Amino acid sequence: MAKLNLVVGSMLGAAEYVADHVAHLLEQAGHQAEIHNPAKLVEVLAEPDAILLVVTSTHGAGDIPDNLQPFAKELAEQHPDLNALKYGVIALGDSSYDTFCQGGKTLDRLLAECGASRIGDRLDIDVTQHEIPEDAAEAWIQSWMPLIA
Numbered sequence: 001m002a003k004l005n006l007v008v009g010s011m012l013g014a015a016e017y018v019a020d021h022v023a024h025l026l027e028q029a030g031h032q033a034e035i036h037n038p039a040k041l042v043e044v045l046a047e048p049d050a051i052l053l054v055v056t057s058t059h060g061a062g063d064i065p066d067n068l069q070p071f072a073k074e075l076a077e078q079h080p081d082l083n084a085l086k087y088g089v090i091a092l093g094d095s096s097y098d099t100f101c102q103g104g105k106t107l108d109r110l111l112a113e114c115g116a117s118r119i120g121d122r123l124d125i126d127v128t129q130h131e132i133p134e135d136a137a138e139a140w141i142q143s144w145m146p147l148i149a
């Protein structure tokens, strides 16, 4: 069973609800899930064997939510060696924006640039198509969990 650190980026609460729901499903399956909100890079670096799961929306014009900006800034500036780190990304966004799910895409890129390895595909949830984003996340996590077993 795995330890997962869920790093949350949310302004209005939707991504927080998704993270809570996913953490619950992970725990039901026997994994250990810890939510970091606001996330601190030092806490994630302290557990290199844990899997990082980013759950973030997008705000402004493709921006990372305020509560996740310090984490992203630290990643970009410190560029830590994350070769041993595995991660997944659940992004929430609205497809009417050109910058659809850009917050999740940016975190995905920053982690990959530091050498971390993504497990499976990123989930981009279009909130215009999924009235309850937790449902889309639930379907995804059920197919993602076998990859971390």
Ligand SMILES: Cc1cc2nc3c(=O)[nH]c(=O)nc-3n(C[C@H](O)[C@H](O)[C@H](O)COP(=O)(O)O)c2cc1C
Binding pocket: 009, 010, 011, 012, 013, 014, 015, 016, 056, 057, 058, 059, 060, 061, 062, 063, 065, 092, 093, 094, 095, 097, 099, 100, 101, 102, 127
């Ligand atoms: C002011 C504002 C700006 C937004 N900008 C984007 C954007 O650039 N790209 C995108 O995909 N979604 C954008 N969205 C949609 C949000 O990401 C979406 O509503 C999400 O569910 C909000 O999640 P949260 O409640 O966790 O903050 C924006 C929403 C608002 C209110």
